[in-house]
Amino acid sequence: MALTWGIGMSLFRGSLENRGLPEEIRDSSAEQRQLWQYGSTLANLGSQAKALAAVADKKTAPALNDLSSTLSYGAQLTGQLSFDDQPKVELAQAFTPAALSELTAKVTQLSTVLPTLPADQSHLGGALTKMAYQSNLQARSALRTVQSQKKVNQLPTPLVAGAGDTAGEPVGCLTDLSRLPTTSEITDPALADDVLVARALDRGYALDYTLQLQAARGSNDQAPKIEERRAKLNDEIRSVRSVLPDNCADLRQPAYVLPQDGLQDLSSVATAAEEDFATQLVLASGASADRAQDTLAKTTWQVLQDQRQRGLNLQLFAPVKQ
Known part of the structure; x- marks a missing residue:
């Protein structure tokens, strides 16, 4: 290319x-x-x-x-x-x-x-x-x-640099939690990969928290499907976590703030959390390099395909507002 x-x-x-x-x-x-x-x-x-x-x-x-x-x-x-x-x-x-x-x-x-x-x-x-x-x-x-x-x-998947055989330095750790909100600007390009991976992990943990609430408060027939999704999600989170050094602190919080009246409509909250997770994964995989990009790109692709199969069809890319 x-x-x-x-x-x-x-x-x-x-x-x-x-x-x-x-x-x-x-x-x-x-x-x-x-x-x-x-x-x-x-x-x-x-x-x-x-x-x-x-x-x-x-x-x-x-x-x-x-x-x-x-x-x-x-x-x-x-x-x-x-x-x-x-x-x-x-x-x-x-x-x-x-x-x-x-x-x-x-x-x-x-x-x-x-x-x-x-x-x-x-x-x-x-x-x-x-x-x-x-x-x-x-x-x-x-x-x-x-x-x-x-x-x-059999078609090529996007943004995968190679087969993962080449050794690449893992991304670092996020030391300043004030950069975690997606609204905060990343002013230092050298920290971009760290911040974006941390945000993807954070949004994955937030989604898992929402799914736990949904399973606990929903009907008994919904719980098995939700737990199945949680099992896949935690595999995805572990894959994202694998690009960080072992000594990085875990970003998972004991609880996450829900939108107003979120408990009354956990299904909508979960759908929005799925979109947040996918968006941050896409950005993280685009910013990283070498083995980290290979891992993140494949995980992102699996997440997006799984979401489409479940009928979410999330739009990651929107028209530019003039």
């Missing part, structure tokens, strides 16, 4: 210089041009998904429309460059499983590596990481309507 980007950027830079574009574009950094190229790819794939949705049946079209929206929002975030003399993207005139399979492969491959962001746009990292996961899930959801689960699972 790095080689592909390098070749693509050389061609892209040449086309900018040869077309006499304004200085602010011609003299932009390599990272900025790469980001614009990435945005153009997102926009093209979004157009292909929209065209395919228009000719698909009622079973497949919704997932394709969702995919198109996500990719288009991603393109809006990054910006893009296009030229009048560029070859137009071929749009589907009829629906075929082969066309959907080809589109899904392009989307999932694109989601495995994100572009290097310019320094003044580093704030886009979290949103693009979310977009990578969500577009991958939506593409797979569309493909699942026409293919078997086994074939869908």
Whole structure:
């Protein structure tokens, strides 16, 4: 992928210089041009998904429309460059499983590596990481309507750097608990991976606490399913915890504050907690590296797939509010 980007950027830079574009574009950094190229790819794939949705049946079209929206929002975030003399993207005139399979492969491959962001746009990292996961899930959801689960699972999973064979330094420990709330700004980039992993763990523990309350206060027939979910959740939490050194303090609290009237609607609280956990996992896996990223990305992918199978279909990526 790095080689592909390098070749693509050389061609892209040449086309900018040869077309006499304004200085602010011609003299932009390599990272900025790469980001614009990435945005153009997102926009093209979004157009292909929209065209395919228009000719698909009622079973497949919704997932394709969702995919198109996500990719288009991603393109809006990054910006893009296009030229009048560029070859137009071929749009589907009829629906075929082969066309959907080809589109899904392009989307999932694109989601495995994100572009290097310019320094003044580093704030886009979290949103693009979310977009990578969500577009991958939506593409797979569309493909699942026409293919078997086994074939869908053969596609690459997002943001997994490798097979986990290379040794990587584990992330550190969170020493300042004031950084734990998701509303607090991470001002030191060197602490980003520590903070994001800690937040993912914290949200996982909060979800587990909510599920315990739900099992204790709900009906007897609900308890087994909730306990089954708790068992999976604790496996996921242990996986996240494994990327931290053994001597890190445990972040689990004896109790978590519920929203007002939360005890009366624990089901809604649990659903919101599932979304919080998934969102923080996505961000943590995007910020980490080496073995930690491999572990976190695989765990995140399992969590998101499990949530979709249970009908949650959480939207991690939302339109940018102007």
